[in-house]
Amino acid sequence: MAGKSPMINPSVLVFLAAVYHACTFAADAEAYLKNLRRLGANPSMANLIRVVVAEGVLIKDLGLAG
Numbered sequence: 001m002a003g004k005s006p007m008i009n010p011s012v013l014v015f016l017a018a019v020y021h022a023c024t025f026a027a028d029a030e031a032y033l034k035n036l037r038r039l040g041a042n043p044s045m046a047n048l049i050r051v052v053v054a055e056g057v058l059i060k061d062l063g064l065a066g
Contacts, residue, residue, distance in 0.1 A: 025061045028057050028058050031054050032051070032057075032058050036054075038050065
């Protein structure tokens with residue numbers, strides 16, 4: 001079988017995609033919580049904007065955005 005390239009099992013690709021999605025979701029959730037704590041400690045327009053942007057990214061990760 002000299003001319004064939006090795007096949008990658010589709011379930012491995014699905015697993016890797018799920019792991020990647022979980023890792024990015026966790027990172028975005030941590031960023032949201034960090035910005036939320038920052039807003040609680042120092043309420044300002046800049047901190048509110050950071051929370052709103054982080055919340056939008058989190059909603060997009062959950063697949064709730066249109």
